[in-house]
Amino acid sequence: MSASPDTVRSVQPGWEANKTATRNAIVETAMNLVRAKGPGGFTVDDIAAAAGVSRRTFFNYFPSREAALVVSIEDFLDHAADQFLARPADEPLLDSMYEVLIALADPIHLAAMTEVYGLAGTDAQMNRFQLQGWQNCADRLVTAISQRPGADHDSLYASALVGSVLSSGKAALSQWYRRTGGDVTAESLMLLRQLLVDVVGYLRHGFTE
Structure with a gap:
């Protein structure tokens, strides 16, 4: 039955x-x-x-x-892409990405990701899976930009913008790791949050001081 x-x-x-x-x-x-x-x-x-x-x-x-170990980074990036897709279609792209980072840059979302980021720097296979996670996120964001209602951005513009944002995010992570040695504490996570917010702010304002 x-x-x-x-x-x-x-x-x-x-x-x-x-x-x-x-x-x-x-x-x-x-x-x-x-x-x-x-x-x-x-x-x-x-x-x-x-x-x-x-x-x-x-x-x-x-x-x-290695895939099981880096899943926290993939989940973080997937969540970022989902949040971007939920932003208003008429919102400027960099404003959308800024708001997404503000929403995600909290200790709960950052703690596991930062620990894995440090480990990936010591293991080639983990690093390969981590890089693939970043690329998958980039592909999703480029597609999302091109599918926004009324979007008139060509694929080069979308790819360059997403690449700039994600590269800036990696720069913030690298700077955080150099300053903290990868020590995950409430204080260090607040530093990372500020670095992520700052770096997208630089993009929004054309890297002017």
Whole structure:
């Protein structure tokens, strides 16, 4: 006997919540292991065993150990792209990006991302996945700009603008890391927030002091 549509709908939210919980457990376990053993000190099997899932389940969520570790950066950038898409269509592009960073540049969103950013600097594979996350975000933003109602920007303009914003964001992260050594504290995260806000402000005003 097949389930009715109402039954399927009632089960779906719990199923999605379980998927999210499993994904989060894998990510949290991977982060705990990298803190304890360093980026190269454990395997996918170690993550799966500590998270209480099978190796097959791990690969249902992530293609590699490194992908599980850098997911916080990808999530941050995906959330930024989603927030940009929700901005008013007639708002100037740099104003939209500025408001998105203001909304996202808080300790909750920044803490995990900054920790992974520091780790990626010490591991080539993690860095490769991190860079792919930035590129995926850039592609989404370029597409979003071109699809805005009434948009008259060509692809070069959109690509140059997005590239400038994301490169400026990376510059802020790099500056933060040099100043703090990657130490994630409430004070250091407030510094990063200000650096991100400042760097987009420079773009908005044409880098005039």
